[in-house]
Amino acid sequence: MSLDIALYQLRxxxxxxxxxxxxxxxxxxxxxxSSVTSxxxxxxxxxxxxxxHRLPHGVRLTHSGEIFQKYAQQIFHVVDEMATALNPSGETEGRVTVGASALLLESRIGPLIRDCRYRYPKVQVSPRQLAISRAQEAVRSGEVDLALVHGECALGEAPAAGIVVEQLPDLEVVPVASAALLESPLLPAALASLRVLAVDPDCESHQVLVAALRREHGVEPAVIEAGSLGGARELARAGYGIAMLPAESVGQSEESSGLVVVPGLPHLRLSVRALWAGAESTRSAVTAVCHVAARVGREKAALPA
Structure with a gap:
């Protein structure tokens, strides 16, 4: 059987x-x-x-669709390799889909894209949010070319076969809440009414915070998923709860807008890893983006507290 399929249809x-x-x-x-449907x-x-399968709310791949998806990803990898081979200047180029956990997406991906544009102008970075627990599966299936995730949940016991893992600079997170909370003369009572705002459901930081509040203040706070770093920041500012936010994103601007780091609660350093599939050459777009991610992490970690 001969298939006459256009790349735009595969895309x-x-x-x-x-x-x-x-x-x-x-x-x-x-x-x-209508074009997509066509x-x-x-x-x-x-x-x-x-x-x-056409469903009432969205679509789902059939068994044939899952097989087709696997080969479509292989076709795009071959196209990328061809583009690299035909590049006479040897300049790194290509499109890299980067999946990042919510904390990293909103704290490091912006600087990553800016740095990539400067250092690798022919590399296009396409970011998207990725659940930590899905990192390996997303890389293995080709959903993302590179996954940037934090914490131990990203790997489980060990990386899957064919998954390359690189350690990046750690991410420090700190407990942040409304400044009005610390001004309360009845701080334990105020804490008891607060929620713990989880940015990444798979991240252990909010679990550590719950344990610390239980141990230090005798409260058992509810855990609420904030959905994003911005959402957690706004809810904390409104006095709705405490969130573990990247220390690199908490500075004078936060203090002036009503958010402060809560004393007496733990600060954590979370491991950060980059995952991608297969061995990549040192000039590949994926490796280039990974190197920039490491650079951004080092620069963020060097910022004054």
Whole structure:
């Protein structure tokens, strides 16, 4: 069987599979939703089988779609290798999809993208939020080219076969809350009414905070998922709870806006790792981005407290 498939159709399929939605894929690619629907319908016609289940809210890959996704990722890897081989200047180039845990996404990805644009102008970084526990699976399936995650949950007992792991500079997190909390004459009572705001559900930092509040103040706070670093910051500022935020993002600007580091509660240093699939050459786009991530981590760690 000969398949006449265009790369733009494969790219559309990849986004639909990644996002689980025609609407979200259209928004990501800058297409009309009708174009995305047409691309997938055309693919299914050429392959001769259904690739996605149309659900009331989104789509899900069929068994054939999962097989098709695996080979589509291989095709894109070959295309990237071809582009590198045809690059006469030897300048690093390519598109790298970077999945990052919520704490890293909002504290280090911005500087990472800026630094990459300066050092590797032909490398395009495409960021997205990634659950820590899904890091290895996302890399193995090709959902992301590079995963930047913190904590021990990223690896479990050991990295899976074929997954390259590089240790990056640690991330320090500190307990942050509304300044009004510390001004309360009844601090233990005030603490008892607060929630612990979890940015990353898989991160151990909020569990350590719960244990410290139980041990030091005799309270048993509820844990609420804040969804993002920005969400946790706003909820903490409003007096709704305490969040473990990156120390590198907590400075004078936070203090002036009503947030302070809570004394007497633990500060943690969380390990940060980069994960990607297979051996990469030293000039590959993935390795280049990883090197920039390490540089950004070192610069952040060197900032004055």
């Amino acid at each position: 559309t399929f990849r986004e639909v599979a990644r996002l689980g939605s025609f609407t979200k894929a259209a928004r990501s690619l800058g297409y009309a939703q 691309h997938i319908r055309s693919l299914e016609s050429r392959v001769g089988m259904q690739l996605v």
